[in-house]
Each structure stands twice: as C-alpha cells, then as structure tokens.
Amino acid sequence: MPFENISEFIAMGGHGLYVWLSYAIAAVVIGYNLISPRMAKKQLYKEHQRKLRREQS
Amino acid sequence: MWQLFVRWFHKWSSPKWFYEMSKPWSFWLGWAALLITTTAIIWGLGFAPVERLQGNSYRIIFIHVPSAFLSEAIYVTIAIAGAIGLIWRIKLAYYVAKICVPLGMSMAFLALATGAIWGKPTWGHWWVWDMRITSMLILLLLYIGLWALHNAMERPESGDRAAAILALVGVVNIPVIKFSVNLVTTLHQPATLKFTEKAPMHISMLIPLLLSILGFYLAFLALMLVRSRIEILRRERKAKWVQQEIEQLGNR
Numbered sequence: 073m074p075f076e077n078i079s080e081f082i083a084m085g086g087h088g089l090y091v092w093l094s095y096a097i098a099a100v101v102i103g104y105n106l107i108s109p110r111m112a113k114k115q116l117y118k119e120h121q122r123k124l125r126r127e128q129s
Numbered sequence: 130m131w132q133l134f135v136r137w138f139h140k141w142s143s144p145k146w147f148y149e150m151s152k153p154w155s156f157w158l159g160w161a162a163l164l165i166t167t168t169a170i171i172w173g174l175g176f177a178p179v180e181r182l183q184g185n186s187y188r189i190i191f192i193h194v195p196s197a198f199l200s201e202a203i204y205v206t207i208a209i210a211g212a213i214g215l216i217w218r219i220k221l222a223y224y225v226a227k228i229c230v231p232l233g234m235s236m237a238f239l240a241l242a243t244g245a246i247w248g249k250p251t252w253g254h255w256w257v258w259d260m261r262i263t264s265m266l267i268l269l270l271l272y273i274g275l276w277a278l279h280n281a282m283e284r285p286e287s288g289d290r291a292a293a294i295l296a297l298v299g300v301v302n303i304p305v306i307k308f309s310v311n312l313v314t315t316l317h318q319p320a321t322l323k324f325t326e327k328a329p330m331h332i333s334m335l336i337p338l339l340l341s342i343l344g345f346y347l348a349f350l351a352l353m354l355v356r357s358r359i360e361i362l363r364r365e366r367k368a369k370w371v372q373q374e375i376e377q378l379g380n381r
Contacts, residue, residue, distance in 0.1 A: 074179045081175060084185035090250050094189045094243040095174070098196070101239045102348075105232060109355045116362055117378040 142219045144361045145370060151354040159351035166344030172337040180334070189247040191338060194321065195345035197240035200268060201303055203233030203349065207275065208300045211293025221357075223289035224364060226296065227279055228356035232349060234272035241265055252316050260309035261317040264302055271299040285364065 075081040084091045140146050173191035180187035210226035213219055244262065245255045256262070275292045282288035310319045321330055321338070330338070362378075365371045 073176065074185075075175065084188070085179065087184055087186040087250055090186050090246050091174075091188050094192060094246045095170075097242050097246075098192045098239055101235045105235055105352055108231070109352070109359055112356075112359050112363075113378050116359065116375055120366070120372070120375045121379070 142217075142221050144221050144224070144365055145368075147221055148358055148361050148374070151358060155351050155354035155358070158347050158354070162344050162347035162351055164344075165340055166348060169337045169341035169344055173334075173341060177334045177337050178331070183251055186247060186250045187334075189243050190321070190334075191341045193240060193243040193247060194338060195342045196236045196243065197265065198342055199345050199349055200233055200237035200240050200265075200272075201306060202346070203229050203236060204268060204271070204296070204303060205300070206353075207233065207292075208296040211289075211296045214289060215293050215297075220364070221361070223286075223293070224360040225353065225357050226293060227289065228360050229353060230272060230275045230279065230292070232352055232356070234269065234276060236345075236349075237265065237269040237272055241269060248316075257316050259316050260312075261306065264306040264309055267302050268299075268306065271295070271302065274299075 082088055082092075141150075170191060174188055177188070177191075179185055207226045207229045210222045210229070213222035214226060241262070244265070248257070249255050274295055278292040278295060279285070279288040282291065310317050362371050362375055366375065
C-alpha cells in the first residue's frame with residue numbers, strides 16, 4: 073500500500089493539487105460526454121413535439 | 130467471401146438496421162467501460178506503488194495516456210468513416226464521423242490539460258513548444274476545425290463532405306504525434322507502451338494503465354453507438370419509423 077491513511081492519500085506526497093486537478097478535469101470532461109447524449113435526446117423530442125403542434129394548428 | 134462481406138457491409142450501412150442492432154451493444158459496452166475504468170482509476174490512484182523519480186504526480190498517467198491514445202484513435206476513425214462516406218456515399222459513415230468529433234475533441238483537450246498539469250511538477254513548466262505537445266495541439270485544432278465545418282454549413286451534407294476532406298488531410302498529423310518522441314529529443318518522455326518490446330514500467334503500474342486504456346476505448350465505443358443513434362434520429366426524421374422512435378423518447 074502506497075498510502076498509510078486518508079490524509080496521505082489526499083496529499084499525494086505534495087503533488088495532491090496536480091493529481092486531483094487532473095482527475096477533476098477528467099471527471100468534468102467524462103461527465104459532459106455522458107450527459108450530452110441525454111440532452112440531445114430531450115432536445116430532439118421537444119423539437120418533434122413542437123413540430124406536431126405546429127402541424128395541428 | 131467477398132460477396133458475403135459486401136452484403137454484410139450493406140446491411141450495416143443501413144441506418145435502420147444499425148439503429149436496431151446497436152441497442153444492446155451500447156448498453157453492455159457502457160457498463161463494461163464503467164466497471165473497468167472505475168477499477169483502473171481506484172487501482173491507479175490508491176494502490177499502484179509510488180514512482181521512484183516522479184513521486185505521486187505520475188498517477189496522472191492513468192488518464193493522460195488513455196485520453197491521448199483515444200484522441201488519436203478517434204481521429205483515425207473519423208478519417209476512415211469520412212473516406213467511406215466520400216467513396217461509397219454512405220450516409221451512416223458521415224453520421225459516425227460527425228458524432229465522433231466532440232468525443233475526440235474532449236479527449237484531445239483532456240490529454241493536453243492533464244499533460245500541462247503533469248508537466249508543472251515534472252519539468253517545471255505548464256507548457257513547452259515541443260514536437261509531441263505541439264502536434265497534439267494541432268490535433269485539437271483539427272477537431273475544432275471539423276466541428277466548425279459541421280456547424281458552418283447550411284446543409285448538413287455539405288458539412289459532412291467538407292469535414293471528411295479536412296479529416297483526411299489532417300491524418301498526416303497522426304504519425305507525427307506517434308513518432309515525435311522517438312525521432313527528436315524532447316522533454317516529453319518516450320512512449321511508455323510499445324508493441325515491439327517490454328514496457329519500461331513495472332507490472333503493478335502497467336496493469337491499471339492497460340485497464341484504464343481498455344475502459345476508455347470501451348466507453349468510446351459505447352458513446353459512439355449512443356450518439357450515432359441520436360444522429361440517425363435527427364437526420365432521418367422524415368422517415369416514419371424514426372418519428373415513432375422519437376415519440377417513444379418522451380416515455381423514457
């Protein structure tokens with residue numbers, strides 16, 4: 073085990089800022105890639121509903 | 130044999146067939162990717178040993194290398210799909226090429242960002258104009274160019290063709306990235322993984338790295354299928370089956 077306890081794990085031997093910043097950016101980028109298809113689906117559905125309404129009126 | 134291949138190719142190039150067949154694939158690939166990547170990250174962050182020279186900052190490798198690999202692989206995918214679209218005029222290939230752009234762009238960005246952060250404690254600089262890093266920046270700019278072309282054209286078909294041509298021209302950058310660390314002496318360390326020789330890395334660090342790369346690749350495949358399916362719905366919305374499919378989106 074490279075780390076004795078949780079505070080050592082967070083400190084990363086003085087490199088904590090770099091390591092955690094990298095992983096935070098990765099989390100944001102991956103999170104965006106996971107969410108955006110969902111948003112695109114919703115958008116598609118909304119546009120479709122709008123088009124249907126336009127055709128009815 | 131050839132005819133069998135042609136028939137298989139035609140089947141898969143039909144948007145409707147692709148839409149139906151890819152459904153279970155994206156699901157299982159996605160879960161496998163999540164499982165493998167999570168394992169790799171936990172292993173790499175908490176259990177892999179400390180690196181002798183770089184200390185703990187090297188743990189950035191577990192996202193830096195997979196995202197860099199993927200950004201190149203996605204670019205090649207875009208170029209091949211674009212070529213298929215240009216040569217055989219297959220719409221589905223264009224759709225795949227288009228939806229790969231944001232995925233590749235985000236991976237190129239991630240590779241550059243983590244590289245810069247890793248560079249600070251290791252080299253003392255956030256950024257150096259070395260060949261590897263500059264060619265990666267060019268890759269990111271190519272992605273931005275592709276994205277701009279897709280959005281600039283009034284007709285999506287024109288954007289598809291223009292982007293396919295840019296993607297094919299830009300492919301020369303890929304070998305530049307690959308060989309830049311071996312040809313020229315640079316600050317960037319040479320490739321950690323080589324197919325031709327034993328990796329200069331201890332097995333306890335190598336396994337989580339390989340797992341992470343596998344996880345990233347699987348995630349890309351899953352997201353590529355998911356996004357391609359949405360692009361099919363968007364571009365084929367005049368078809369009746371597509372309209373029915375869009376209506377069902379509201380029920381989920």
